[in-house]
Amino acid sequence: MEPSIADVAKLAGVGKGTVSRVLNGHPGVSEKTAARVRQAIRQLGYTPNVQARRLAQKKSDLICFVLSNRDFLHEFHSLVLKGVENYCSKAGRDLVFALWRYPLDGNPESVVPPRIIANRGSVDGVILAGANHVECVKAIAKLGVQCVAFGNNLIGCTHLSEVDSVWYDEQPGTREAIRYLASLGHRHIRFAANISLPWFARNYRAYSDAMLDFGLAPALVSINDTCDYVEIGERAVQEILDLGEPTTAIFAGNDVVAVSVIRALSRRGLQVPRDISVVGFDDSPRCIESDPQLTSVHVPKETLGAECARFLIEKISSPDKVSGARVVPTHLVVRGSCAPPRQDVAL
Amino acid sequence: MEPSIADVAKLAGVGKGTVSRVLNGHPGVSEKTAARVRQAIRQLGYTPNVQARRLAQKKSDLICFVLSNRDFLHEFHSLVLKGVENYCSKAGRDLVFALWRYPLDGNPESVVPPRIIANRGSVDGVILAGANHVECVKAIAKLGVQCVAFGNNLIGCTHLSEVDSVWYDEQPGTREAIRYLASLGHRHIRFAANISLPWFARNYRAYSDAMLDFGLAPALVSINDTCDYVEIGERAVQEILDLGEPTTAIFAGNDVVAVSVIRALSRRGLQVPRDISVVGFDDSPRCIESDPQLTSVHVPKETLGAECARFLIEKISSPDKVSGARVVPTHLVVRGSCAPPRQDVAL
DNA sequence: TTAGCTGTTGGAACCGGTTCCGTAAGTTAT
DNA sequence: ATAACTTACGGAACCGGTTCCAACAGCTAA
CATH class of the missing domain: 1.10.260.40 (lambda repressor-like DNA-binding domains)
Structure with a gap:
């Protein structure tokens, strides 16, 4: 005993x-x-005995990380989770991991929250990562559970502070990327992704703003009927080549698209960065594994996680005193996938 | 109220x-x-109220997934975690996620367990994933916590059932791979990795056994002074080419090494699979992203996770009645990175 | 009619902490 | 020496469940 x-x-x-x-x-x-x-x-x-203390104090010191509508923890959210874990363990809180699946295009009213959240008192608060419908986030909050969402993958969100959330800001990194390409001499920089997905739409807006700021014309190729990033890259290259409009650099919606673009180009005999420059978005590990190494906009994933945790813990200790959106900046990481445009070749 | x-x-x-x-x-x-x-x-x-129930029943319905000595959750363990989550949520148990860092080559005696485990009663049992020293697993078990370890990344483990653990069996998949290569006509299949790492050593043993079974001579190139898989692949190719011995196929220790091998070969003007065949190990997502798509030994990661969870829950409900090692098989997935050897080229 | 059995049910005791109230001991001021 | 105040500390009450025991009602068998 x-x-x-x-x-x-x-x-x-x-x-x-x-x-x-x-x-x-x-x-x-x-x-x-x-x-x-x-x-x-x-x-x-x-x-x-932890349970006895929890009962007496009416708190659990437990925070729940919910990954919504992802088939598994990809690199991106793995690193967000790492940031969360880090912050939580320093704050003396343990972390519960849960998956949540629901139809993103269905009626948010009919979505049932994960059991761990419905069980009253089992966790002090929730971080909603992965892709969530903004109404579902609100539904959780209405349950009386403290809750912070990862913003950039929210669906149906009309403004930043619609729910308490943490975002990365595409603007600074994207701006740096365009400035960098422009300084190399590029004028025809085309954005490639599927802008029916909100995160790509946000990236495109940032790209478009930056292009205008530098006096350049935004140009888009969007593959709207698939969410397979590899396919998006391949078909985007196809479309760009078919288009016949000049393109000396491609700004891909994320790194997977970028790598796929590079491979599709090379299959068509076009070398990166000699013949065409490519920039990615995310700064994932594959940037270093790819050949050439990929220049990409860095998203501070661990920082995002830590900010989610910090925000949530603040909310737990003083509910209703903090709210809104918190934003962390991105920046460009230059590697080997960009060069000055070739004068002799018109794509 | x-x-x-x-x-x-x-x-x-x-x-x-x-x-x-x-x-x-x-x-x-x-x-x-x-x-x-x-x-x-x-x-x-x-x-x-969950906490009150836990106190009265003296159990938490919580299982802890500990990731040891990894900088973050890579694809492999992400999928293991997914398998664990799946099984646990069906079994009505929630999942706590924790990281654990300690020097793998230091004195296991002086390693302190993660707080969540030391806190009596906070979790019913622990799954130890990531890379662990077998003595540290034993130390946790001695704390009176039910515990199951992921076997293949154990350090210092002399036999399967040294601690309660779940393993994948390299043999069947590796055997299939060698049989497949042999059936294509390959005789000179070389294993490339760093066999000072136990998991690669186990792979090598499976490879070696299979080669002997098919009447072929095992051949090894091991890069022992680095754990960077990309570097292992590059330097392995270098050594193989310097060696001057015939090599028509390379069996890489894992997929990252395999992809790096393919890239290093292509930089030297050698095409896969025309000039040389490559087989990977893991069957990770990059098999499909790579060009050509990588033939690889499939490791059933989600199954491993589910088995860990099942085993642990059995141990929790009837301690001392179940113990030992559980093994799940691997198998080969054929894609596009192998072809019959070229007759005209001697590498 | 009475003893014996079964199926329900109320409620006390308990799980192992935290918190708060009352008191005893010690200290300072008058 | 006494009043007033501070500090240290014991222990009851409480958190919200589970479990077990005693009791009671309704039924069967002798």
Whole structure:
């Protein structure tokens, strides 16, 4: 039988309350008594029972990381999770991991929250990562659970602070990328993705704004009927070549698309960056594994995770006092996939 | 104030015990009373308090997935985690995620377990994934926590059942791969990895056994001074070409090495599979993203996760009745990276 | 009619902590 | 020496469930 706080109290010749005070570092215990208690704790090898403490304090010190509508934890969210874990473990909180699937295009009313959230008191708060419908986030919040969402993959979100959320800002990194390409001499920089997906739409807007700022004309190729990034890259290259309009650089919606673009180009005998430049978005590990190494807009994934955790913990300790959106910037990482445009070739 | 079980009892005009019996589906409650209780529950919108139940039952229904000594959740363990999550959620258990770092080559005695495990009662059991020293697994088990380890990344493990663990078996898939290459006409199949890492050593043994079974001579190139898989692939190609011995196929220790091998070969003007065949190990998503698509030994990652969870839950419900090692087989997935050897070229 | 059995049910005791109240001991002021 | 105040500390009450025991009602068998 494991020793309880009563055993410690008896051995130290004090009351349960005093032991509790020593354990939690509360004031009002003389150093002499505290030492005796600590000695008894050591002697019995006593460890407090977490569940009992949770019941008494009416809090769980547990935070739930929910990954919504993803078939598994991809690199991106793995790193977000890492950031969350890191922050939580420093804050003395443990992390519950849960998956959540529901039809993103269905009626948000009929979506049932994951069991762990419905179970009252089982977690103090929730971080909603993966792709979520904004109404489902609101539904969770309405359940009386503290909740922070990862913003960039929200569906149906009309403005940043519609729900408490953490976002990366595509603008600075995208701007840097366009400035960089422009400084190399590029004028015909084309955006390639599927802008029916909200995150690509946001990227495109940032790209478009930056292009205009530098006096360049935005140009788009969007493959709207598939979510397979590899396919998007391949077909985008096909369309760009068919188009006949000049294109000296391709700004891909993310790194998977970019790598696929590079491969599709090389199959057609076009070398990157000699014949055409490519920029990715995400700065995922495959940037280094690809050949040439991919210049890409860095998204600070761990920072995003840490910000989610920080925000949530603030909400838990002072509900209704903090709310809104928090945004972290992106920046460009230059590698080997861009070069000045060739003068002699018109794509 | 949230309604408690006492409120339900009062409203239904019964005792707390009866409500509890109804909630847990225990026998000995008349249907008439049960209906009244259910009505009261609905009326109050009552949800049981998880922490109180956990305290009373002395169990948490929580399982902890510990990822050891990895910088983050890579694809492989992401899928293992997915398998675990899947099984757990069906078994009505929630999942706690924790990271654990300790020097793998240091003294296992001085390693401190993660807080979540040390906290008595906070989880019912632990799945140890990532790379662990076998002594550290034993140390956790000695703490009185039910525990199952992912076997293939164990360090210092002399035999399968040294600790309760789940393994994938390299043999069947590797055998298939060698048989396949042999059937294409290959005689000079070389294994490339870093066999100072235990998992590569195990792969090499399986490769070597299979080669001997088919009457072929095992041949090895091992890059022992780095754990960077991309570098292993590049330098392995270098060594193989420098060696001057005939090599018509390369069996890489894992897919990252394989992809790196393909790229290094192509930089030297050698095309896969025309000039040389390559087989990977893992069957990771990059097999499909690579060009040509990579033939690889499939490791059933989700199954591994599910087996870990099943094993652990069995151990929790009947401790000391189940133990040992559980093994799941691998198999070959044929894609486009192998072809008959060229007769005219001697590498 | 009475003893014996079964099916229900209420409620006390318990799980192992936290918190708060009352009191005893010690300290300072008058 | 006494009042007033501070500090230390024991222990009851509580958090919200589960479990077990005693009791009671209704039924059967002798």
